[in-house]
Amino acid sequence: MSSASASEPDTGEILPDWVRPIVKESLSERAYRELRVALMRGQLRPDTRLRLRPMSVRFGISATPMREALLRLVAEKALALDARGTVVVPRLTLDQLLEIRAIRTDLEGRAAAAGADRRATEVDELEAIHAQISQCHASRDFARAVNLNTEFHLALCRLGQMPILYEIVELLWVRCGPILSHLYDNGVPDWEPHPHRRIIDALRRGNSDAARDAVREDIEHGGSGLFAHVRA
Amino acid sequence: MSSASASEPDTGEILPDWVRPIVKESLSERAYRELRVALMRGQLRPDTRLRLRPMSVRFGISATPMREALLRLVAEKALALDARGTVVVPRLTLDQLLEIRAIRTDLEGRAAAAGADRRATEVDELEAIHAQISQCHASRDFARAVNLNTEFHLALCRLGQMPILYEIVELLWVRCGPILSHLYDNGVPDWEPHPHRRIIDALRRGNSDAARDAVREDIEHGGSGLFAHVRA
DNA sequence: GACTGTAATTTGTTATAACAAGCATCAGGC
DNA sequence: GCCTGATGCTTGTTATAACAAATTACAGTC
Structure with a gap:
């Protein structure tokens, strides 16, 4: 047909750049x-129930694709099912939060170590994000600081060039999304230097062990404000 | 109503054991x-296409729940979608296999370390599984040995009492399922002592560091037979 | 024979309806 | 007042059909 086929078209001619696969x-x-970013941004409170039909009218679609979207998030444990089968925003338990921190220590630590021999320009992105975080702390804009902190950790993980690991870590962050807005409820710990800075410096020096240690310290000593919002 | 309710019934009476919540x-x-265990047991070859309607008639159900089951496995990355949107058994790339091994080193290592102060009876289960593995090696029953090896690692992870970590590791094993049957294609490495034994001994001694190291060695030095069945 | 255009089949996607189970509301009786 | 029972509504689950896109099969043409 006239549309560009995926497998080699007729001519060996090189296609212009603007010819790209259609994303349907x-x-x-x-x-x-949409639901996923809402979760990660903390826009859905724990225990909120997401009923199928009301949701589908809110999204302007029918029940079938709505159910599909909700169940996909349930499969990722970003959402859960209550006894009736209704989708609900889960409330983390203390044990779960501790476990997630432990896993993050391992995986983000490994990603940081793997990213220690990366080009300087890629570390610049981290530097830029952390600069914005400091700025937000100064101006007391904690809501934005939370999202930037998430972005810092995810960008750090991307540096490791480990797609499967990245996907796992991202899921862990999504699971924490509903309580992340309370990250700085206990105030901003004024450690010096900030662990993020130690991470960045370690990366620039190509010191993977130091990077891993800095990540561990950042995870272990941060996020104390979250504990007030978990169960048991 | 007449059915047994989950929250405390009328009387404070203790319910008989056979009264258990109805699992629907x-x-x-x-x-x-069913598909998941088939995957983990290596009964689905890579690149196999699981078309929606043929599958639904095979399972004797309609398209809607069939699609739901397939897409759930896709969400877990145990299955994948090709360009047409057809569900397909994915073929791991070399990078993915290496990454999975690295992640398993971290997570199974942590689980083993956390399980180092467990009751002896729980370690006995590992001991029993490993005994069966040795038996299978002796009798050249490699198909069973593969499944038992998987069970050994998962049982080890359960010892760590970290549900989230366990679920992640289990997913990694499911993803390897389709090529797992080739685990011993290069023969059984006749190391002495077997890393499983070192793991068990370390657990019995309550030495978490030794347990972690033994797990690392088992993962790093085993599974060489898989590399012949990954892409790129 | 190789290529091309058309028809038929098969594919995933979405909408809709039927079903059963659960929950809430409310009237009625003690 | 409090419990009981029935009714109606809302819920998740499943089946089915309509749709569009893509593939396949096949015949006609050069």
Whole structure:
């Protein structure tokens, strides 16, 4: 047909850059993605129930793709099912929060170590994010600081060039999303130097062990404000 | 009502053991579970396409729950979607296999360390599994040895009492399922003592560092037979 | 024979309806 | 007042059909 086929077209001619595969995003995909960022941004409170039909009218789609989007997030443990089968925003338990921190220590630590021999320009992105975080702390804009902190850790993980690890860590952050807004409830710990800085410096020196240790310290000593919002 | 309610019934009477919550397993859940164990047991070869309607007739259910089961496994990355949107058994790349091993080193290592102060009876289960593995090696029953090896590692992870970590590790094993049957293609490495034994001994001594190291060695030096069946 | 255009089949996607189970509301009786 | 029972509504689950896109099969043409 006239449309560009994926497998080698007729001519050996090189295609212009603007010829790229059409991305067809299904309705369920769109709902899924929207809900996911809402979760990560802390816009859905724990114990909120996401009933199927009300949700589908809110998204302007039918029940089938809506159910698909919700169940996908349930499969990722970003959402949960209550006894009735209704989708609900889960409330982390203390044990779960501690476990997530332990796993993050291992995985983010490994990603940082793996990213220690990266080009300087890639570390610049981290530097820029941390600069914005400091700025937010100064101006007391904690809501934005929370999201930037998340972005810092995820960008750090991307540096490790380990897609599977990244995906796991991202899921852990999504699971913490609903309580992340309380990250700085206990105030901002005024450690000197900030662990983020120690991470960045270690990366620039190419010292993978130091990077791993700095990540561990950042995870272990931060986030104390979250403990007030977990169960048991 | 007449049915046993979950929250404390009228009387303070202790309920007999045989009174247990009714488990209503949906059709999609059943299909999901069946496909999952088939995957973990290596009964689905990479690149196999699982088309929606043929699958649903094979399971004797309609398209909706079938699609739900398939997409749930896709969400867990145990299955994948090709360009057309057809569900397909993924073929691991070399990078993915290496990454999975690295992640398993961290997580299974942590689980082993956390399980080092467990009751002796729980370690006995590991001992029993490993005994069966040795037996299978002796009798050249490699197909069973593969499944037992998987069970050994998962049982070890359960010892750590970290549900989130366990679930992540289990997913990694499911992803390797389709090529796991080739675990011993290069023969059984006749190391002495077997890393499993070192793991068990370390657990019995309550030495978490030794347990972690033994796990690392088991993961790093085992599974060389898999590399022949990954891409790139 | 190789290529091309068309028809038929199969594919994933979405909407809709039927179903059963659960919950809430409210009237009625003690 | 409090409990009981019925009714109606809302919930998740499943089946089915309509749709569009893509692939396949096949015949016609050069």
